[in-house]
Amino acid sequence: MKFQIFVTLLALSLSVSAQDTPADTNLIDTASDTSLVIVAPVTSLIAIDHNYDKGEIIDLRWVPSIDDQLLDGKVLGYNVYRIVNNGEPDLIAELPPSTTSFQDQDCHLDSVYSYYVAALSESFEANSNRTAPISTEREWLNFDRKWLFLIALIVGGSVILFITAARRGTKLFVRKIAGLEAVDDAVGRATEMGRPILFIPGIRDMDDVQTLAGLTILGRISRVIADYDTRIFMPTSRSLVMTAGRETIKAAYTAAGRPDKYSDDMVTYYTDEQFGYVAAVDGVMVREKPATVFLLGAFFAESLILAETGNYIGAIQIAGTARPAQLPFFIAACDFTLIGEELFAASAYLSGEPMQLGSLKGQDVGKAIAMVVIVAGVIAATIGEAWDVPFMHDVVGWLSGVFSTR
Amino acid sequence: MITAIVGITFVVSYFIPHFPFNRMDAWFADWFSIIQACAIVLGALNLLKLSAQKVIGKKKDWGYALVIILSFALITIVGLSEGSDYRDPGTGFDWLYVNMFIPLSATMFSILAFFVASASYRAFRARNFEATLLLIAAFFVMIGRVPVGDVITGFMPEGWRLSDLANWIMDYPQTAGQRAIMIGIGLGVVSTSLRVILGIERAHIGSGE
Numbered sequence: 237m238k239f240q241i242f243v244t245l246l247a248l249s250l251s252v253s254a255q256d257t258p259a260d261t262n263l264i265d266t267a268s269d270t271s272l273v274i275v276a277p278v279t280s281l282i283a284i285d286h287n288y289d290k291g292e293i294i295d296l297r298w299v300p301s302i303d304d305q306l307l308d309g310k311v312l313g314y315n316v317y318r319i320v321n322n323g324e325p326d327l328i329a330e331l332p333p334s335t336t337s338f339q340d341q342d343c344h345l346d347s348v349y350s351y352y353v354a355a356l357s358e359s360f361e362a363n364s365n366r367t368a369p370i371s372t373e374r375e376w377l378n379f380d381r382k383w384l385f386l387i388a389l390i391v392g393g394s395v396i397l398f399i400t401a402a403r404r405g406t407k408l409f410v411r412k413i414a415g416l417e418a419v420d421d422a423v424g425r426a427t428e429m430g431r432p433i434l435f436i437p438g439i440r441d442m443d444d445v446q447t448l449a450g451l452t453i454l455g456r457i458s459r460v461i462a463d464y465d466t467r468i469f470m471p472t473s474r475s476l477v478m479t480a481g482r483e484t485i486k487a488a489y490t491a492a493g494r495p496d497k498y499s500d501d502m503v504t505y506y507t508d509e510q511f512g513y514v515a516a517v518d519g520v521m522v523r524e525k526p527a528t529v530f531l532l533g534a535f536f537a538e539s540l541i542l543a544e545t546g547n548y549i550g551a552i553q554i555a556g557t558a559r560p561a562q563l564p565f566f567i568a569a570c571d572f573t574l575i576g577e578e579l580f581a582a583s584a585y586l587s588g589e590p591m592q593l594g595s596l597k598g599q600d601v602g603k604a605i606a607m608v609v610i611v612a613g614v615i616a617a618t619i620g621e622a623w624d625v626p627f628m629h630d631v632v633g634w635l636s637g638v639f640s641t642r
Numbered sequence: 643m644i645t646a647i648v649g650i651t652f653v654v655s656y657f658i659p660h661f662p663f664n665r666m667d668a669w670f671a672d673w674f675s676i677i678q679a680c681a682i683v684l685g686a687l688n689l690l691k692l693s694a695q696k697v698i699g700k701k702k703d704w705g706y707a708l709v710i711i712l713s714f715a716l717i718t719i720v721g722l723s724e725g726s727d728y729r730d731p732g733t734g735f736d737w738l739y740v741n742m743f744i745p746l747s748a749t750m751f752s753i754l755a756f757f758v759a760s761a762s763y764r765a766f767r768a769r770n771f772e773a774t775l776l777l778i779a780a781f782f783v784m785i786g787r788v789p790v791g792d793v794i795t796g797f798m799p800e801g802w803r804l805s806d807l808a809n810w811i812m813d814y815p816q817t818a819g820q821r822a823i824m825i826g827i828g829l830g831v832v833s834t835s836l837r838v839i840l841g842i843e844r845a846h847i848g849s850g851e
Binding site (some may be wrong): 288290304373374378381388391392395396443444445448452454456475478488504507508509510512515523537541543563564565569575576577579580583591592595596598599603606 | 656657658659661677678682683684685688689692702703706719746747750751756820826828829831836839840843
């Protein structure tokens with residue numbers, strides 16, 4: 237009996253080895269080919285439609301090749317292939333080792349996609365299984381931006397609330413802005429000296445909110461200029477800004493009761509070209525020698541050239557921009573500078589209208605939120621780093637997500 | 643009303659990725675480009691009109707106006723005469739662009755280097771505490787950004803050299819200050835946009851006075 241069992245087991249083991257041997261031999265033969273570096277494919281590859289997009293993104297995730305996880309340098313990277321509507325595979329991305337995800341951002345609503353990922357060695361490409369066919373969907377609401385929506389609602393609501401409060405007669409305190417307090421003096425100086433005032437609205441078009449802010453200030457300043465009966469000249473680098481500038485100044489002169497003093501020649505267009513415009517405006521400055529120069533709008537490399545020329549001719553200069561990179565130049569070269577938000581507050585400030593001032597107070601609610609979040613974030617990040625508290629890391633991650641604009 | 647509709651549409655489209663809202667910004671951008679293209683004719687004609695008036699009336703500095711008219715005529719005639727390939731290398735338009743326009747632009751841009759020097763001289767004078775602080779920070783950033791900074795402090799341990807100090811100033815105090823300004827700008831943009839959308843601010847369209 238024992239002999240029969242022994243023979244059976246022997247036969248069984250022989251048969252098993254007989255089945256294994258060819259594959260093992262192949263593997264050894266193949267592996268003994270030193271030019272071929274075999275790597276394992278990636279596993280668990282999945283394709284998911286990206287949430288809350290316009291229907292153009294599919295997310296791919298996978299577990300990297302086991303040879304990549306060993307970090308022995310065998311895996312040189314990954315190639316991502318895409319099959320559209322059961323067609324031929326296309327290589328859509330070449331990714332470095334250790335990559336575990338990819339976002340295909342070139343999808344269309346009416347197509348069906350499947351993917352596979354190839355792990356690459358020096359001489360081998362190990363393909364993963366293909367994903368199930370997938371098509372994209374377009375959502376109605378982007379819930380990734382829900383926190384941003386909430387914050388916008390709070391800030392916007394606060395602005396409207398304070399405007400309403402101002403309408404009812406609530407007194408609102410707004411801090412003094414030196415640059416705007418100096419507007420009357422600057423215009424008065426030009427009047428006394430009998431020289432013109434130069435208003436430069438930046439080099440961007442009407443679709444830039446800084447240009448819009450500059451023109452709203454122009455409206456208020458033009459009113460003062462019309463009252464003082466001083467000359468204003470506004471060179472522009474955009475035709476639409478020229479048209480809007482003319483309307484603004486015309487309305488201000490009409491409101492001041494001096495429509496006859498207005499002329500279309502007060503506003504002119506030179507060129508869209510940045511340095512061509514600078515050359516033209518510098519020429520005007522040097523020849524006309526304006527007593528006052530306003531530089532209010534979006535400025536780039538030309539900011540310092542214009543401001544220094546104004547400084548050279550001895551003009552009193554009031555500048556303002558929302559481009560942080562240009563602010564140091566204006567601060568260095570101009571008498572007064574409206575820093576960032578002051579540019580946007582200027583029109584409301586100059587108007588003195590309660591409704592306009594109410595909108596400025598609404599901004600303060602946004603600042604309060606920003607301050608609270610910054611302090612909370614700094615505390616969480618500091619505790620998280622110093623004592624390695626996972627919860628604090630989560631708080632920092634959550635705060636980053638809340639203010640993400642993706 | 644138009645401003646309000648367009649403004650609200652833009653705000654809504656930021657939160658709704660579905661058609662037609664996902665296309666609104668592209669459509670408005672296209673419309674803006676069309677209006678812009680039409681308006682440039684207006685701008686060019688205005689420039690020519692004013693320049694012509696100066697030349698005909700022999701007003702002050704009429705010579706500059708003549709240069710504008712001649713340059714405008716030259717580049718327009720050359721560009722139109724070469725058809726749709728006017729931008730190709732070797733064309734007359736390209737020659738004018740490369741040999742006249744680019745050097746002139748580069749000349750204007752180069753002036754910036756001298757103005758940076760004169761503005762820096764004024765800005766870095768130690769007139770008060772803030773200006774002194776600026777001067778010291780600028781000194782360390784400038785010397786830390788050139789190789790000699792690390793040569794001078796080469797004996798100090800890694801992380802304590804002038805280049806590290808310069809990087810620290812740029813990465814922390816400078817970035818913090820700039821972000822504070824950016825937050826203020828963001829809120830200012832929201833407030834201004836709301837004033838325009840609600841029709842409280844209309845000075846830019848020639849009303850509201």
